Amino acid sequence: MAADGPYNERMFEVLGERLEGVFKRLRGKGRLTEKDVEAALREIRLALLEADVALPATKQFLAGVRARAIGDDILKSLTPGQQVIKIVHEELIRILGEKESAIRFSSHPPTVIMLAGLQGSGKTTAAAKLGNHLKKKGRRVLLVAADLERPAAIKQLEVLGEQAGVGVHADHEAKDPVVVARDGIERGKMQADVVIVDTAGRLHVDEDMMDQVQRVHDVISPDEVLFVLDAMTGQDALLSANAFSERLPLTGIVLTKLDGDARGGAALSAVTVTKKPIKFAGVGEKLTDLEPFHPDRIASRILGMGDVLTLIEKAEEVVSKEDAEKQAKKILEASFTLEDFLDQMQQVRKMGGIGDMIKMLPGIPGVGKLSDVDVDEGDVKRIEAIIRSMTPQERRDPRMISGSRRSRIARGSGTAVRDVNDLLKQFDAARKMMKQMSRMKPGKGRKGGFPL
Template identity: 50%
Template sequence: MAFESLSDKFQNIFNNLKKKGKLSEADVKAAMREVKMALLEADVNFKVVKDFVNAVKERAIGDEVMESLTPGQHVIKIVNEEMVALMGSDESELTFTTGGGPTIYMMVGLQGAGKTTTSAKLAGLLKKKGKKPLLVACDIYRPAAIKQLQVVGEQLSIPVFSMGNQNKPIDIAKAALEHGSKNHHDLIILDTAGRLHIDETMMDELIELKEVIKPKETLLVVDAMTGQDAVHVAELFNEKIGVDGVILTKLDGDTRGGAALSVKAVTQKPIKFAGMGEKLSDLEVFYPERMASRILGMGDVLTLIEKAQSNIDQKKASEMERKFRKAEFNFEDFLEQMQQLKSMGSLSDLMAMIPGMSAQMKNVQIDDKEMAKMEAMILSMTVEERNDPNVINVSRKNRIAAGSGNKIQDVNRFIKQFEQSKKMMKQMSGMMGKKGRRGGKGMFGNLPF
């Protein structure tokens, strides 16, 4: 799960702060030492950590916090605000060409960062918003790079312009612009070549390409899981060719968070998007406020709702909400929900977006492999068992275990987890429903629970 390690450390620090009725200056300093160690262990840039901790400490030792009735909560609020500021305060939107001519984005980065796939993901995202993109294969060095772009382009029904690997990237780009204009493409995305490491030849080629093509934005793709290496790469690319924004890939697998917390502060360039999975739809706008909330273990309800609205049948979601309220939810419903949840991404990441859910579900196995086991168990049940879990006795459990290739203990654990989840969701549904009745719509009108 993204940021799991850092999030756990912050939760422990915050819990200790909240236990204290009043905070002394020594308490704040002790907490800040723990915050500093947590950030350094998360591979956050040392200077960034130093500046961040000093900023929080300076604000946290003020009279407003020390004399407050809930000083611990005040410190947490300050940490959250400073972390948002660290990552850029507001989301940074892409800019588009106005007054005729296509918008050109030049994608740059090292080999292995996910540049080709990210180019396709970005094209797919903007296609949904009404753009007519053209992908351009300018990577003539990496074996199968052109084929890879053609494959992902075909999956998204987005055309790919290629001239093979015998032409220079600058000639390919020029021809692509001419082709794009003739075919009324208002967006052209150049997938440029990367190397295993930064070298002079690559940089010279990119500088020339940028000078001639004059892209609206140069977007740097970096692998979040490489931590400080990603920050160093971003710094060098920005220094050599100048970038307008950063796209962090593999953020869903980054348990530390070093790159996400350091890139903006070091380069002064915004993080514009985050790759949150392997599917071609797994590219999210980077919202600093939401990301800070995830890192601090406070959830990210807005992103979860957006995912649900994009992937979940709203009529079915409303019916599921009604079933939860009346405690009619059964294994048939659970199976349907698992199918819909799969379309939204990793289950552990989804659960982390619900405030407080990570802590409550910490000892419950809900990873994607576990979901496959659950699915197999439900498919081994009779229609009667799926619709009425109460009829499942020991002999039926043995049959379900044998039919799904699991042990009786697995079936028992699954049924127990099902009942726990059912109770928890019913409680949350009631709580959120009350809020919704005041505001016109409950959270669970949007979510798949």
């Protein structure tokens, strides 16, 4: 199933270039040390976390990559960066989809498929989609409405079943989902090749719900127990996947709402916890919006969405050497305006640290420790808004920004006067520091009282 379409090849290339950037930045040469690989793995770790992969899953995944990446043959190869990316990509695909992922049909029909998952995860929709899919393949399908928690749930399945043109077993008077499920199976034995049982979920994992799905499970002995997971669940995917897999012998996962802007991390979390393959992906609300799962697409999504990776790529191109030198010169000449400040914040953010820029300033000892300074994206956005709300004169000469100007700027930028004050204070401090730096002539030791 891991088809290598042109899209994926391109993703792979882009990713390759990005991480090449990391390695270039790290070493400036082709050879890598174990330490370099660790640094790269840290970047990948951030990318995974940003893609909403739960931390334990991230750790487990990276351990697998590390074991493969820190081998002599990789480190000594001519293109270690590319090798590491290749490993990351391969490992993701391997974990996400190496296993058999089609529905396993029973040799004693009807094949019984049970769907379980939290409320709103897309179980009822998935039941109908799956019914529709299997009907098109020539199977006689019966859907069973074993969610009695909400009256509307039965109706929903009936409507969807009718749309799909498959039978629905429902009992509007029933009180016990176990009875409905059992009756549904009995009916299925006469009328269907495949019986799909929809069950009730709750908003959060709770004992009652687990108890109920377990009882339904025990009475229908399904061939497939599919855990339905909303891809937008993010970090919580791990919790619910864990809870369901502890109570039910899951055979696979249906990942829904992949048409949204989910970053795909839930896929890796769920697969790591359940050790079961994702069999289908829901990609919309319509009956036909169900696809076999493509591990390579999700792998690319998970890796490709990492802002961190983009950031690394950008660092090389945005802060070209000339830019950095120009900036450094300005700093030395202390002709540093709020516009520059904003520019610099943005660059620093893109580079992931202020250290690289400062290192380019000549003759400044002991600034290495600054390389750990982080700039928060929210801060940069706020600062940007504030500076954009200033007039050009104000940007050049912030001393003219009086109290009334401050409130005007705060209003214009949707921030508080306190934010404006903070920024001006910060800028003033930065400028003072730069003036002190500029008094230090490169190579001639310290003249000003630069506080190192």
